[in-house]
Amino acid sequence: MLYLILVLAIAFLIFGPQLWVRATMARHGKHRADFPGTGGELARHLLDEAGLDEVKVEIANGTGDHYSPVDRAVRLSQANHDGRSVTAAAVAAHEVGHALQHAQGFAPLMWRQRLVGYTIFIERIGSVLLLASPLVFMLMRSPVVLIAELTVAFATLAATVVIHIFTLPTELDASYRRALPTLGNSLKSTDLPAARRVLTAAAFTYVAAALMSLLDVARWVRVLRL
Secondary structure, three states: HHHHHHHHHHHHHHHHHHHHHHHHHHOOOOOOOOOOHHHHHHHHOOOOOOHOOEEEEEEEEOOOOOOOOOEEEEOOOOHHOOOOHHHHHHHHHHHHHHHHHHHHHOOOHHHHHHHHHHHHHHHHHHHHHHHHHHHHHHOOOHHHHHHHHHHHHHHHHHHHHHHHHHHHHHHHHHHHHHHHHOOOOOOOOHHHHHHHHHHHHHHHHHHHHHHHHHHHHHHHHHHHHH
């Protein structure tokens, strides 16, 4: 019974934030006929207002809502780009917030970009090392070598979790310091509490991703035990 409670608690900690983010986005994603424009139109308006005419507004093709510093583009999901909802407006303002950070050389965003560039590489290295562990043990017949390899492998996988968490200050700044004030001029005062909840969900998307990354570590532990 205690084991079951522990498993459920861990599952809640890992999946809970992700489910909450999705539920929050969906709850406030209902079409609002009284909204003057779509999320994409709001993003374009905010960018032009900030003098960022060169930053494009595009539909994200399966990559989720994000801002690309490399391509100088705010990319929104189809629902948020074409939708008229609190979620569409809040997410659009949040991603424009990242464009503003980039234009102003916001240090945490610059650090995050460098770290994210290493994320995929780090994950691949960790996966390769874990896959190679049984073979290394068979060839070397040395528990010390195996332990050293496993330590490095798990450290590389854990690094991805740290990278996700490291992005939180950037996300909070984009949501509260940049997006929320602009929404105060774009939405009705009665819609601002809902917008704040969506912006909180947007900011904590990376926390949810970090917790999901822990599943990779748990999955490899199970594989190696088998």
